[in-house]
């Protein structure tokens with residue numbers, strides 16, 4: 001993101017209330033992560049030490065410091081989804097996307113990106129769509145009542161071409 | 169067409185588009201409107217259809233393929249019976265005049281006799297799923313902003329606080345602190361600047377009533393905040409909304425600009441010297457930021473770590489100024505209290521627990537959704553009458569209430585009334601109203617581990633008992649689940665629980681052991697069976 005784009009974002013927050021998180025949120029949404037040079041620019045612009053922005057960026061789970069894949073698959077790990085089988089959803093996604101086998105323990109936080117950068121697999125606490133548990137979100141779309149067997153069809157809507165290395 | 173997040177996920181946006189294009193192609197005068205969610209999430213997508221002189225009929229599980237049929241029936245003055253869930257002949261929006269839809273369609277079950285709705289009493293959700301949340305005129309049509317007008321033009325700030333005190337309303341965000349008394353603290357502070365905050369962080373995973381309140385009736389929340397600001401003497405308000413709720417943010421933003429255009433937000437409201445503005449601040453995915461001091465730090469652009477109280481926010485809150493924080497649902501109750509009077513409100517529910525509470529009934533239950541019942545309603549009524557029991561007829565073992573700060577209540581205690589004192593007595597809490605139903609196959613030790621894993625990850629790391637203690641609890645729980653633990657480990661788990669409760673800095677740590685303590689209290693046999701297994705292997 002260039003300086004002009006960042007300036008426009010900052011200008012949208014004339015008051016101090018909610019500004020820092022608001023600006024970072026906009027950058028995260030547009031760029032898909034918080035690039036280092038953007039943070040450096042914002043530190044000067046907002047008159048904050050870079051270390052403080054870094055501390056915020058790592059404290060809040062909404063922010064990431066590395067670029068995510070083109071599509072972001074977020075699995076809800078909230079209570080309703082856990083009870084209704086979220087761990088099995090994660091397990092299947094790991095295999096289908098061929099990422100981090102075993103790295104996710106089924107309920108902890110994780111963030112994994114496929115080798116070709118097409119997909120990132122990550123977790124959330126709750127989308128507030130608990131009635132449709134288990135729930136997953138791809139980019140901005142929420143899918144409810146997910147079962148492991150429904151996942152390939154869902155992924156195909158996002159140009160997933162299947163895992164050719166193994167058979168499932 | 170019901171278009172809240174859950175409806176959209178069930179395909180409501182596609183049905184809406186199909187209806188829209190089909191309506192354009194025919195010559196009848198059919199109007200298509202967006203509404204929020206009436207709370208029967210299992211039956212989504214929902215379409216309300218109103219024909220002149222007829223009851224409002226709620227159609228359920230509507231698909232794109234049904235749209236032609238629906239419009240064809242409407243053109244002939246009818247509704248497809250196989251899609252009809254229930255009919256509403258008349259509706260009481262409590263604040264405004266009664267809405268009379270009509271009569272007829274007697275063969276369709278009445279709303280009042282539908283098992284899911286019959287035990288409910290809609291006060292907070294009185295307009296949810298019936299009005300367009302994006303249109304302030306529809307809020308006006310159900311008496312919107314008349315309570316604000318009454319408060320500002322006929323009542324003194326002290327009168328307003330008094331009315332809220334006698335209503336008996338208690339905070340809906342967790343601890344249940346009396347709202348009127350809390351307002352008085354900030355009101356009494358001498359300061360040129362004061363703030364009010366609406367806590368819309370909704371951190372409990374499994375609770376989503378605040379999302380629906382914001383998505384379905386955002387003006388109700390603004391009106392509640394306006395009345396509170398007038399009573400407390402605040403000129404600025406902040407709504408802190410979690411990042412996971414983009415649609416709620418969108419609708420609140422639209423509601424704020426509509427209210428500004430109508431002079432309901434801004435300078436000299438209703439020609440008086442009362443002025444008030446509202447800003448939306450976004451959260452960024454940290455559970456602890458629901459805690460009030462962490463929330464304030466977060467709005468100020470810092471990491472969201474709680475600080476010791478006192479000083480309380482009422483003395484030193486946002487930007488060091490006196491600040492009053494309430495939950496979304498607390499604010500939502502204010503307009504009705506002012507309109508109908510505190511005494512009227514105190515007659516709903518049971519003593520010390522007036523009013524209703526919206527519960528999210530989720531997990532392994534047949535009829536998932538949001539149910540609003542008077543406080544004091546039993547768990548059994550909620551789970552069996554409204555929820556129709558376990559999913560696909562499964563037996564139910566327990567419910568978990570209050571989220572990560574709450575506990576698991578066994579089926580043998582389902583006659584417990586849902587009120588603040590009784591839930592505390594059985595070891596859980598009201599919390600924000602999340603009720604997760606668990607079937608007999610759910611392992612209670614795994615459930616306890618799930619919550620400790622959650623709070624351990626969400627601990628801000630500031631105080632030692634929470635940061636280190638929860639980690640140790642997690643290790644012990646993993647050991648038990650892996651079948652490598654001894655009886656002594658269960659004892660250490662109990663001891664650690666007590667220690668963390670007593671010595672943590674904020675509510676997160678102080679309540680985090682509750683899921684372990686309640687499962688040990690009611691399901692100790694499950695822990696022991698796992699320990700037993702390790703001894704015999």
Ligand SMILES: Cc1cc2nc3c(=O)[nH]c(=O)nc-3n(C[C@H](O)[C@H](O)[C@H](O)COP(=O)(O)O)c2cc1C
Nearest residue numbers: 339340341367370371458459460494495498675676
């Ligand atoms: C860890 C933690 C998380 C909390 N999360 C929320 C929340 O998501 N929403 C909320 O309204 N209150 C939450 N609270 C309670 C708030 O600190 C505060 O008591 C509440 O917003 C006051 O509003 P009320 O009086 O209307 O209930 C939380 C408290 C703790 C300790």
Ligand code: FES
Nearest residue numbers: 076078081127130
């Ligand atoms: S628990 Fe998964 S959406 Fe709420």
